[in-house]
Amino acid sequence: MEFKAELLERTEAAEQVVFSFLPEEEGLQKTIFSAMNYSVQAPGKRLRPILMEETFRMFGGRNEAVLHHFMAALEFIHTYSLVHDDLPAMDNDEYRRGRKTTHKVYGEAMGILAGDALLHHAFDTAAGSFLLADVDLGAAGKALKILTEKSGINGMVGGQVVDVEMEGKTLNDEQLDFIYRLKTAALLECAMMIGATLAGADENTVSRIEMIANRVGIAFQIQDDILDRISSTEELGKPVGSDEKNHKMTYVVLHGLEDSEKEVERLSREAVELLDSFEQEHTFLKELIVSLIHRRK
Amino acid sequence: MEFKAELLERTEAAEQVVFSFLPEEEGLQKTIFSAMNYSVQAPGKRLRPILMEETFRMFGGRNEAVLHHFMAALEFIHTYSLVHDDLPAMDNDEYRRGRKTTHKVYGEAMGILAGDALLHHAFDTAAGSFLLADVDLGAAGKALKILTEKSGINGMVGGQVVDVEMEGKTLNDEQLDFIYRLKTAALLECAMMIGATLAGADENTVSRIEMIANRVGIAFQIQDDILDRISSTEELGKPVGSDEKNHKMTYVVLHGLEDSEKEVERLSREAVELLDSFEQEHTFLKELIVSLIHRRK
Numbered sequence: 001m002e003f004k005a006e007l008l009e010r011t012e013a014a015e016q017v018v019f020s021f022l023p024e025e026e027g028l029q030k031t032i033f034s035a036m037n038y039s040v041q042a043p044g045k046r047l048r049p050i051l052m053e054e055t056f057r058m059f060g061g062r063n064e065a066v067l068h069h070f071m072a073a074l075e076f077i078h079t080y081s082l083v084h085d086d087l088p089a090m091d092n093d094e095y096r097r098g099r100k101t102t103h104k105v106y107g108e109a110m111g112i113l114a115g116d117a118l119l120h121h122a123f124d125t126a127a128g129s130f131l132l133a134d135v136d137l138g139a140a141g142k143a144l145k146i147l148t149e150k151s152g153i154n155g156m157v158g159g160q161v162v163d164v165e166m167e168g169k170t171l172n173d174e175q176l177d178f179i180y181r182l183k184t185a186a187l188l189e190c191a192m193m194i195g196a197t198l199a200g201a202d203e204n205t206v207s208r209i210e211m212i213a214n215r216v217g218i219a220f221q222i223q224d225d226i227l228d229r230i231s232s233t234e235e236l237g238k239p240v241g242s243d244e245k246n247h248k249m250t251y252v253v254l255h256g257l258e259d260s261e262k263e264v265e266r267l268s269r270e271a272v273e274l275l276d277s278f279e280q281e282h283t284f285l286k287e288l289i290v291s292l293i294h295r296r297k
Numbered sequence: 298m299e300f301k302a303e304l305l306e307r308t309e310a311a312e313q314v315v316f317s318f319l320p321e322e323e324g325l326q327k328t329i330f331s332a333m334n335y336s337v338q339a340p341g342k343r344l345r346p347i348l349m350e351e352t353f354r355m356f357g358g359r360n361e362a363v364l365h366h367f368m369a370a371l372e373f374i375h376t377y378s379l380v381h382d383d384l385p386a387m388d389n390d391e392y393r394r395g396r397k398t399t400h401k402v403y404g405e406a407m408g409i410l411a412g413d414a415l416l417h418h419a420f421d422t423a424a425g426s427f428l429l430a431d432v433d434l435g436a437a438g439k440a441l442k443i444l445t446e447k448s449g450i451n452g453m454v455g456g457q458v459v460d461v462e463m464e465g466k467t468l469n470d471e472q473l474d475f476i477y478r479l480k481t482a483a484l485l486e487c488a489m490m491i492g493a494t495l496a497g498a499d500e501n502t503v504s505r506i507e508m509i510a511n512r513v514g515i516a517f518q519i520q521d522d523i524l525d526r527i528s529s530t531e532e533l534g535k536p537v538g539s540d541e542k543n544h545k546m547t548y549v550v551l552h553g554l555e556d557s558e559k560e561v562e563r564l565s566r567e568a569v570e571l572l573d574s575f576e577q578e579h580t581f582l583k584e585l586i587v588s589l590i591h592r593r594k
Contacts, residue, residue: 023450027451027455028455028459028471028472028475029450029451029455029456029458029459029479031458031462032450032454032455032458033450036450084409084410084413087409088386089385089405089406089408089409090406090409108386109386109387109461110458110461110462111386112381112384112386112387112409113381113454113457113458113461115413116381116412116413116416116454117449117450117454117455117458119413119416119417120416120445120448120449120450120454121449121450123420123445123449124442124445124446124449124450126445127438127441127442127444127445127446128442130438130439130441130442131438131439131442137434137435137438138434140438141424141427141428141434141437141438142427142428144424144427144441145421145424145425145427145428147424148417148420148421148423148424149421149424151417152414152417152418152420152421153320153326153329153330153333153414153417153418153421154326157329157410157413157414157417158324158325158326158329158414159326160410161326161328161329161407161410161414162325162326164406164407164410165328165407174325175325178325182326
């Protein structure tokens with residue numbers, strides 16, 4: 001199958017998995033269920049669950065039911081982070097991917113609570129895997145620890161904090177690297193590491209997978225900065241040049257366009273070499289990684 | 298030992314356990330570590346970890362290391378809920394127990410992020426128990442599911458949502474019961490159920506424990522409403538009559554002071570009877586429950 005068609009198929013499949021764990025909009029608290037569903041059902045690449053599933057397949061994972069719980073959990077965490085990011089006290093965004101942001105539709109209090117609810121629901125969904133038949137509790141326990149660590153105060157949230165705190169200030173390389181590593185790369189590392197762990201890969205393998213995802217994540221973020229600088233608004237679906245307008249420090253601002261493109265190339269090459277050092281079949285995963293890094297929108 | 302002295306000792310011991318899981322204030326993201334520590338170290342009853350530990354002891358629990366992870370996790374969840382509750386878009390509180398609220402000290406963005414960080418850290422702390430030596434993975438898995446369920450969209454957060462949504466509106470008994478059951482009782486149920494589960498109690502026992510904690514939680518909340526009506530500001534440490542001033546619907550508003558006191562009595566009696574139906578030693582736990590329900594501040 002051609003890559004684009006296959007990606008579309010995988011995206012739809014991942015969405016079905018994620019959506020199947022959303023709550024029914026019933027009960028006295030149905031407003032929050034509605035706000036959660038609105039947030040998760042916004043169009044998205046579903047990159048993290050797809051990466052998790054592909055890595056799981058690469059290492060011959062068998063228990064798909066357990067995998068599905070973690071795919072949904074990770075996408076819920078990603079979504080909650082966007083909902084809170086958009087809040088008035090944070091980025092104060094009115095639109096995301098052409099749709100009103102959650103707090104714009106449901107109000108600020110419900111925006112905060114919808115994010116909270118998604119984070120709770122993420123961990124409840126992951127915890128649900130422990131009660132499944134034939135679950136390998138040891139592997140699920142390790143996967144859960146990866147999920148909580150990579151999303152937490154030494155992962156995504158840690159990066160978000162520094163990003164918010166440094167807004168409008170000049171960053172040095174160390175700070176920028178910290179933010180990219182934690183805010184963006186951590187959840188991609190999380191996705192691929194959980195996929196490998198649930199498939200029964202050993203610790204050394206999981207570390208090598210972490211390195212690959214790390215390169216992909218940082219390259220992905222620098223490419224984001226490049227696109228913000230060069231794309232048209234139409235292609236990108238959000239105002240272009242917004243980083244510069246918001247005085248946001250990015251890799252492109254710090255190093256210029258040319259060096260940024262070189263860095264993306266370097267990271268991309270590293271990720272592919274590391275991936276190719278595995279003998280397991282990984283054609284689609286490689287194409288996916290390369291396409292992500294070099295995407296035009 | 299006299300009850301008050303024993304309670305003080307247990308409170309200090311529980312605090313030591315909880316504080317031992319707080320992050321060092323180091324690293325680029327140290328502001329958030331500081332905000333987390335500020336929030337958790339605010340004076341508190343440490344009711345939930347104490348109840349968890351007492352129930353664990355009652356059923357002869359052995360692996361204290363695992364217990365400690367869950368004690369801290371639950372107190373972090375309770376604390377995050379207070380931090381988000383106090384935000385400007387929610388209750389907009391400037392003080393809690395005589396100290397500035399987290400967002401008043403660290404700003405609104407950090408207030409949101411400190412709550413998020415505590416919730417992440419709670420689940421990371423609980424997940425850490427899966428990697429401990431001699432952990433019973435089955436019991437820890439069940440305890441984790443109790444933690445995520447009772448705090449989540451069908452537990453504490455669900456109650457919080459309805460509470461926020463119904464603010465200033467007239468509630469009926471069903472709605473008020475829903476809020477009290479989810480917003481207050483759920484985390485007490487969580488505490489005692491996890492204590493019993495980690496001690497190896499069977500499902501039927503855990504259900505009975507849930508019923509006890511449910512009565513305690515609802516009585517505790519009604520007593521809170523009663524105190525808001527009758528105490529002096531000095532005794533309570535927060536403005537008295539604030540519920541009425543805020544047009545907050547409470548059990549006391551709906552049923553009057555006399556019936557509220559009767560209901561507290563009824564629930565208290567039920568809780569004690571249920572507890573006394575266990576042959577396991579539970580002197581301190583009973584005294585604790587009775588003192589909580591009948592507290593004057």
